[in-house]
Amino acid sequence: MPENTNGGADIGFVERAVGERKEIDVAQDVAVLPDPELVERARRRRFTAAYKLRILRDADACSKPGEIGALLRREGLYSSLLTEWRRQRERGSLAALDRPRGRPKADPREAQIAALQRRLERAESDLEKARRVIEVQGNVSALLGDLLEPRGAQGSTER
Numbered sequence: 001m002p003e004n005t006n007g008g009a010d011i012g013f014v015e016r017a018v019g020e021r022k023e024i025d026v027a028q029d030v031a032v033l034p035d036p037e038l039v040e041r042a043r044r045r046r047f048t049a050a051y052k053l054r055i056l057r058d059a060d061a062c063s064k065p066g067e068i069g070a071l072l073r074r075e076g077l078y079s080s081l082l083t084e085w086r087r088q089r090e091r092g093s094l095a096a097l098d099r100p101r102g103r104p105k106a107d108p109r110e111a112q113i114a115a116l117q118r119r120l121e122r123a124e125s126d127l128e129k130a131r132r133v134i135e136v137q138g139n140v141s142a143l144l145g146d147l148l149e150p151r152g153a154q155g156s157t158e159r
Contacts, residue, residue: 052085 055075059082062068072079 047081053089056082056085056089 055071055077058071059068062071068079068082072082
């Protein structure tokens with residue numbers, strides 16, 4: 001084998017079943033294994049209602065022996081999923097699965113209505129304050145008019 005540039009050790013590759021390569025050190029003939037502490041956590045697959053209905057339509061269209069098996073292998077599914085999805089379809093629960101999970105989205109009109117109501121309350125509050133100020137100014141003006149009016153002028157008009 002040709003010598004490698006990384007320290008002079010020969011490193012080869014071993015083909016695996018799916019075409020993956022596993023690096024091995026040919027000089028020591030020991031496989032380099034990934035760190036077992038960093039195992040990727042498995043996640044449960046979730047299928048949308050549209051996907052389930054599409055697969056059920058494809059499965060119902062299969063007429064020759066082996067076509068359903070080929071469909072399941074191609075999609076990576078189990079036959080028990082088909083059985084469960086058919087029951088869901090018969091009960092009509094696939095339509096319910098199409099709804100998004102969690103809290104429903106807030107209607108933007110409701111937020112706009114709430115903002116307009118707050119704005120209206122602020123405007124009405126400001127208007128009430130302005131009315132009080134105008135009333136006080138009117139009272140002050142009347143008092144000042146009475147105080148500044150000469151008393152002699154009132155007395156001379158009465159004679």
